[in-house]
Amino acid sequence: MSKITYIGKLLRDKEISCTELTEKYIMSIEAENKKLNAYVNITAETAMRTAKDVDGKISRGEILLPLEGIPMTLKDNISTKDIETTCCSNILKGYVPIYDATVWNVLKNQNAVLLGKANMDEFAMGSSCETSCFGGALNPYSTSHVAGGSSGGAAAAVAGNIAVYGLGSDTGGSVRQPASFCGLVGLKPTYGTVSRYGLIAYASSLDQIGPITTSVEDAAIVYDAISIYDKNDATSQGSRKKTTDTLKNNIKGIKIGIAKEYFEGIRDDVKESIESAMKVYESLGAEVVSISLPQLKHALPVYYILACAEASSNLGRYDGIRYGYRTPSYNDINDMICKTRSEGFGKEVKRRIMLGTYVLSAGYYDAYYKKAQQLRGALVDSFKDAFKKCDVIISPTVPMTAFELNFTQKDPIETYMTDILTVPVNIAGLPAVSVPCGFDDKGLPIGMQIIGNSFDDAKILNAAYQYEQVVKNHIYKELQTGVRL
Amino acid sequence: MSWEMVAGLETHVELSTKTKIFCQCTTEFGGDSNTHCCPVCIGLPGTLPKLNKAVVEYAVKAGLATNCRIRNISKMDRKNYVYPDLPKAYQISQYDKPLCESGYIALSSGKNINITRIHIEEDAGKLIHERGDTYIDYNRGGVPLIEIVSEPDIRSIEEAVEYIEKLRLIMKYIGVSDVKMQEGSLRCDVNISVRKNGEEKFGTRAEIKNMNSLNFIAKAMEYEFNRQVDILENGGCVVQETRRYNAEQNTTESMRSKEDADDYRYFRDPDLVTIAISEDEIKNIKKSLPELPGEKLKRFTEEFALPFDDAELLTKYKKIAEYFERSCKDVTNKKLVSNYILGQMFRRLQTDTEKEEFSIKISPEQLNELVLLTENKKLSSNMARNVLEQMLDTGKSVMSFISESDMEGIDEGDLRAICEKAVANNQKAAEEYKNGKEKAIGSIIGFIMKETKGKADAAKATEIVKELILKN
Numbered sequence: 001m002s003k004i005t006y007i008g009k010l011l012r013d014k015e016i017s018c019t020e021l022t023e024k025y026i027m028s029i030e031a032e033n034k035k036l037n038a039y040v041n042i043t044a045e046t047a048m049r050t051a052k053d054v055d056g057k058i059s060r061g062e063i064l065l066p067l068e069g070i071p072m073t074l075k076d077n078i079s080t081k082d083i084e085t086t087c088c089s090n091i092l093k094g095y096v097p098i099y100d101a102t103v104w105n106v107l108k109n110q111n112a113v114l115l116g117k118a119n120m121d122e123f124a125m126g127s128s129c130e131t132s133c134f135g136g137a138l139n140p141y142s143t144s145h146v147a148g149g150s151s152g153g154a155a156a157a158v159a160g161n162i163a164v165y166g167l168g169s170d171t172g173g174s175v176r177q178p179a180s181f182c183g184l185v186g187l188k189p190t191y192g193t194v195s196r197y198g199l200i201a202y203a204s205s206l207d208q209i210g211p212i213t214t215s216v217e218d219a220a221i222v223y224d225a226i227s228i229y230d231k232n233d234a235t236s237q238g239s240r241k242k243t244t245d246t247l248k249n250n251i252k253g254i255k256i257g258i259a260k261e262y263f264e265g266i267r268d269d270v271k272e273s274i275e276s277a278m279k280v281y282e283s284l285g286a287e288v289v290s291i292s293l294p295q296l297k298h299a300l301p302v303y304y305i306l307a308c309a310e311a312s313s314n315l316g317r318y319d320g321i322r323y324g325y326r327t328p329s330y331n332d333i334n335d336m337i338c339k340t341r342s343e344g345f346g347k348e349v350k351r352r353i354m355l356g357t358y359v360l361s362a363g364y365y366d367a368y369y370k371k372a373q374q375l376r377g378a379l380v381d382s383f384k385d386a387f388k389k390c391d392v393i394i395s396p397t398v399p400m401t402a403f404e405l406n407f408t409q410k411d412p413i414e415t416y417m418t419d420i421l422t423v424p425v426n427i428a429g430l431p432a433v434s435v436p437c438g439f440d441d442k443g444l445p446i447g448m449q450i451i452g453n454s455f456d457d458a459k460i461l462n463a464a465y466q467y468e469q470v471v472k473n474h475i476y477k478e479l480q481t482g483v484r485l
Numbered sequence: 486m487s488w489e490m491v492a493g494l495e496t497h498v499e500l501s502t503k504t505k506i507f508c509q510c511t512t513e514f515g516g517d518s519n520t521h522c523c524p525v526c527i528g529l530p531g532t533l534p535k536l537n538k539a540v541v542e543y544a545v546k547a548g549l550a551t552n553c554r555i556r557n558i559s560k561m562d563r564k565n566y567v568y569p570d571l572p573k574a575y576q577i578s579q580y581d582k583p584l585c586e587s588g589y590i591a592l593s594s595g596k597n598i599n600i601t602r603i604h605i606e607e608d609a610g611k612l613i614h615e616r617g618d619t620y621i622d623y624n625r626g627g628v629p630l631i632e633i634v635s636e637p638d639i640r641s642i643e644e645a646v647e648y649i650e651k652l653r654l655i656m657k658y659i660g661v662s663d664v665k666m667q668e669g670s671l672r673c674d675v676n677i678s679v680r681k682n683g684e685e686k687f688g689t690r691a692e693i694k695n696m697n698s699l700n701f702i703a704k705a706m707e708y709e710f711n712r713q714v715d716i717l718e719n720g721g722c723v724v725q726e727t728r729r730y731n732a733e734q735n736t737t738e739s740m741r742s743k744e745d746a747d748d749y750r751y752f753r754d755p756d757l758v759t760i761a762i763s764e765d766e767i768k769n770i771k772k773s774l775p776e777l778p779g780e781k782l783k784r785f786t787e788e789f790a791l792p793f794d795d796a797e798l799l800t801k802y803k804k805i806a807e808y809f810e811r812s813c814k815d816v817t818n819k820k821l822v823s824n825y826i827l828g829q830m831f832r833r834l835q836t837d838t839e840k841e842e843f844s845i846k847i848s849p850e851q852l853n854e855l856v857l858l859t860e861n862k863k864l865s866s867n868m869a870r871n872v873l874e875q876m877l878d879t880g881k882s883v884m885s886f887i888s889e890s891d892m893e894g895i896d897e898g899d900l901r902a903i904c905e906k907a908v909a910n911n912q913k914a915a916e917e918y919k920n921g922k923e924k925a926i927g928s929i930i931g932f933i934m935k936e937t938k939g940k941a942d943a944a945k946a947t948e949i950v951k952e953l954i955l956k957n
Binding site for chain 1: 524527528529530531532533534535536563565567569572573574575619621748750751752755756757758
């Protein structure tokens with residue numbers, strides 16, 4: 001039974017009250033968070049209030065929705081009314097939204113118990129969570145390693161058993177990579193299926209909110225709850241069907257595409273894990289076919305050009321005038337804006353704003369931004385062709401396992417390179433899920449990425465589920481931290 | 486040496502849709518500061534724009550009414566610049582695929598001023614400087630605008646003024662804007678340069694920003710023309726720059742030169758989807774357009790046989806044109822109606838605003854009733870004039886001021902008898918008239934009117950009197 005299903009059952013069967021459950025989580029957070037730094041803001045009062053409501057419903061014999069009463073966390077770039085939302089940036093410290101993000105609104109209406117806001121790389125820019133102004137979140141498997149990024153806090157909380165599930169956002173791998181590093185399932189849905197309204201933008205054409213969970217089934221449950229059409233987001237379409245309906249379908253005869261381009265420069269142990277996963281798939285009756293994705297080599301530069309360009313525009317609004325941080329002393333308005341931004345933004349954010357401003361500037365636009373847009377089109381076509389030959393494409397999620405602390409501080413280019421396997425789907429708007437597929441010799445989890453065609457979220461979750469069922473005893477390890485039920 | 490002015494206009498028109506371009510807030514003018522705002526139009530982190538379909542429809546109307554081609558596929562772009570009245574640090578506008586292109590406006594001389602493009606965009610907020618502090622009011626932020634860009638086809642201040650007036654009237658007629666210049670719902674940037682007469686090449690231009698009065702535009706253009714001519718005549722060069730008009734000193738002054746012009750880093754707004762308009766939709770919008778001022782003017786002169794000046798004055802104000810047409814029902818001589826409106830009614834409406842609002846006490850039906858009575862000779866024009874004054878004062882109908890006997894008229898025999906009496910009683914005037922003093926006849930007619938209590942047909946009476954005098 002998946003964790004969400006199990007806890008839901010405990011609540012329904014009155015084995016535990018929602019108040020007791022929530023108290024356990026809050027107490028565990030107080031103990032564990034000092035170590036993991038997963039939460040940047042703990043919302044105990046809100047959580048307890050919701051828990052009481054849920055207990056009221058249970059005592060009145062009302063039927064609970066799937067996510068009702070389940071303690072969870074939200075990445076700190078998802079707007080929560082009356083709860084500080086900082087994107088883990090000094091520039092947004094003290095900013096309290098006056099409205100709820102659509103995803104949070106949906107979950108709140110289902111009495112989801114929000115334990116707190118999760119740590120992240122500043123404005124979701126980073127792969128280790130270490131660009132957070134609160135310091136990075138650590139990996140529950142090994143605290144000398146990072147939880148990953150940018151949704152590192154949510155992954156650390158879920159893996160460390162101080163949240164049942166978390167919502168992250170994935171612009172270039174920010175849900176899948178930390179899920180991979182922390183031995184969890186991370187889903188980056190098809191662009192447009194989950195509303196972005198209220199998600200503080202990093203790169204609008206790439207950002208997508210997705211769940212981080214301890215099983216494929218939980219990912220499907222959460223995704224089904226949040227993938228609804230939202231009139232506040234012009235790019236929203238909602239999902240076409242419930243992924244839980246087809247989750248347990250037989251996968252006999254499905255075609256799994258393997259592209260050699262996805263295996264260049266991959267650490268051997270990671271490669272081997274994927275190869276043994278292919279054997280599992282073959283045993284389930286799936287057919288492994290080789291495909292080619294020649295445009296993949298352009299994905300990384302295309303990603304960094306497009307993401308930075310959009311970010312440079314999206315982050316222009318942080319000027320200290322209306323909300324957030326304002327420099328204490330200044331001469332005039334320009335001086336105020338300049339100092340506020342210089343002091344408020346961290347190094348990585350500044351780097352990307354400058355890159356993005358540069359690639360959009362007159363005289364450089366054609367060589368960078370326009371070119372990147374053309375290559376984006378080519379990559380979309382390349383995937384379209386590939387999906388004529390297969391149902392899903394499988395690759396590693398990250399070329400390696402969790403970084404040691406401070407790895408990313410050394411060389412930004414080397415760090416950017418580690419995103420090479422996750423960014424292509426964001427550029428093409430496709431769904432992809434990262435599922436654990438083993439451990440390295442240090443005991444750190446390895447992740448496998450299953451990519452689907454547009455709106456095939458159900459298909460990739462189905463494929464992930466069937467694999468998981470066969471190997472679950474080998475790919476999951478219940479850590480002895482946090483709440484154990 | 487003589488110089489020619491070359492000018493092109495960028496006109497911003499605020500659309501009068503009920504809600505803003507990307508959210509549900511009202512577009513109403515005024516209101517307490519920051520009360521017509523929501524998270525979207527103040528650009529709070531995480532908010533997303535949603536395009537108001539009515540804005541597209543209004544802009545297409547504006548495009549069709551100015552003879553533009555409408556793009557079937559269009560998109561929104563971000564124009565990035567930093568200013569406190571722009572809360573997202575970018576304005577959502579249209580860059581390389583404007584909704585409407587290649588139109589024109591015909592001037593009364595027959596010359597066309599070509600329109601390069603019309604695009605949609607959001608307005609910014611407003612800075613308020615008070616007691617040494619600056620405040621921001623975002624009520625106007627997100628109000629939909631169209632920007633109408635003309636080709637540099639304008640050669641004089643008069644052409645510029647006529648172009649703006651025509652444009653303004655069209656927007657008013659099609660109901661897409663209230664085009665109140667004093668409230669800033671129509672504002673102009675003027676690009677202006679000079680060249681020697683006969684020269685083909687354009688000179689270096691200056692752009693005078695953001696003027697919201699025809700008077701200022703005319704004055705700014707005059708000042709700027711003279712300034713540029715002075716520079717060139719003294720062997721200098723005009724610098725390409727942005728200038729502002731200083732109304733107090735009646736000068737233009739430099740804001741920034743081309744070198745430090747902003748690089749707006751335009752790119753497609755990823756938060757908004759493609760705008761697609763089918764030919765059918767365009768056709769339907771075209772069908773919904775009312776008669777435009779130019780067409781109306783033509784009809785008034787051709788079908789209604791009005792003099793051009795009358796027709797032009799009547800069509801200059803949408804409400805008056807409509808009032809006129811409704812008053813014309815069953816009237817053969819439309820000039821009669823025009824005379825009442827442009828004469829007695831206009832005397833009561835001094836300013837342009839008053840004419841625009843045209844709030845007079847009587848309805849077109851009431852005027853029509855009066856006109857029909859005069860046209861059918863039930864009422865003398867003299868009497869009608871007096872009655873109309875009373876109607877305009879009170880708002881009451883014609884029948885409140887006249888009796889049945891007033892409408893009986895006077896038969897020709899009776900009138901002739903009264904005329905004879907009048908001439909007999911005014912021998913001196915008759916004599917003077919006979920000796921060539923035309924005006925002298927007035928006192929005789931006055932006598933007749935007094936006798937008949939104004940019921941006599943003045944024209945008819947004059948005819949008889951003349952005949953009597955000349956016969957003697």
